Amino acid sequence: MRLSSLLPLLLLFGAAAQAQSPTYGVGRTPTASEIAAWDISISPTGEELPPGSGTVDKGSELFLSKGCAGCHGTTGTGGLAPRLVKLDVAADADPWDYGRVLPIRSPYATTVWDFINRGMPLGAEGTLTPDEVYSLTAYLFFLNGLLPDGSTLDRESLPKMRMPNRDNWAQVPDWLPGKPRLEGYPY
């Protein structure tokens, strides 16, 4: 048997061996609570969402009291910051004609929760409680006609929300080293 035909096998065992034991032993192991405190990423399936809940009503109050309206406009549009309510188009319009508006264009409700939680409000980022983030998210969905008035959102209901572009976006292609960006594209 030639060495080259053994190579994949050797690589496989090599990789397995590497996966089993660290090579350098540098760095320390974080505690579970430490990881939980650092980890603010929310996946589309929402398993990291914290307990708590929020309502459209509370969200509409927070939108004013937390200063959101100051940058985004009292109705979610007309401010210096990006608009938060879809463009005024026909009821049967293509969802991509609603504009580049996070709480309506995003395929996942979790993206909205995640960004409010990590990046808002300006100057006091990361200070909102989970309940407040659920409320503000619910309010933005209400403004965009995705939730009726009086609705509640929590860790169970949020990831289940059906966003208009849920299956209507282009997945980024599999990236492989040494491959052109797009097969058949000359440039």
Place this chain on the structure above:
Amino acid sequence: MGVKKSDRREFLKRGAALAGSLVAARTAVGQTPDHTEHTPVAPGPDAFLRGSDEIVAYGKRSRFVTSVRIPHGGRASPDQFGLDFHIATPLQDSVGVITPSSLHYMGTTRGSFIPDIDPEKHRLMIHGMVDRPLVFTMAELKRLPSVTRMHFIECAGNRASSRHTTVQETHGMTSCAEWTGVLLSTLLKEAGVHANADWIVAEGVEEVKGASSIPMAKAMDDCLLCYGMNGEPVRPQQGFPLRLLVPGFEGIFNVKWLRRIKVVDQYYMTYNDFGHLTRDPVNAALGYQIGPKSVITHPSGGQQLPGPGFYEVSGLAWSGGGRVARVEVTTDGGRTWRDADIRGTAHPMAHTRFSFEWNWDGKECELQSRCIDELGQIQPSRAQALEFWSTPEEKATSVKGQDNSIQPWRIASDGSVHNAII
């Protein structure tokens, strides 16, 4: 000894006075320092710099070198709050391929204050779908095997328009530095990545905690956790004390002030990822890794050729797909193309300097450059790119998607250089 010293000082003083009077004489007759000048003495400096603690400690460029970055895209940076937005590098003054750290372009996802991080307190966590979550101090990261590589970073919004005058405006959102750090694959192997983990999410510590989803194949291939930049620690505007480098990917993936890497099994659709959202699969495929691109930096828009004669046409080429294989130059608006010389080594995903020997006959003409990378990807003309995206040229102010199209510069018969985008 003391006498000798004093003599020497006296001699220096006289010398300085003599130099001073020569300066005065030269200024008085109003001579300009060009080739028509005939001076009776060999040229020398007009003055001498006194040593200072500042110059001793960190050095300083000549006061005659005034090249600076500018806010990009018409928005003040910093703005009235001191937030940084987009800042463009002065490519028109570039030589070689390294962008000085203080002139490296910069972008932020939402206007950002620059995190002021004590490296002693900074930590990087790797967690998620791994056998062993790990936390590293900066000192621990520096114990691990390091690599040093040349790489460009380019903003996805680095697009030329007919409104632009200089190459700083058309192309200033790309820069190239020598980066030093630890391969991300080293840390991922140390943590032990699960077989079904296809993505990582990398996150910074700025106010919005900017996060991007990156394919595991890329993370394992050549991503770098950088603490060094051009021979010194990474600058705060570039992510001090630690930034992620994703060679060849659009700027936003290169997460600055990196604090956390989460190993996951799906695309997380972070807010940064949302910025790439499209329903056009072609646009999605092209808006990811930077295409083959080049631009002539001299002569370029706003510069002035003193007259007909010999010039080295010089510029930069780069590609997110790998090494620059070839650069071609046209001096007749694209009718004929000839190979330019590659100056130095073409590193993968790095600015590569090209040059082309040219005798200008003094007539109006148009210069362009075209990059071909090692994958065979060819930089398109603006017309080709617009045709591909089916944009009527007369209406288009910018190419759709990521714009890697050819930049034309028009040389007028008076030697002035102009952006030739219509």
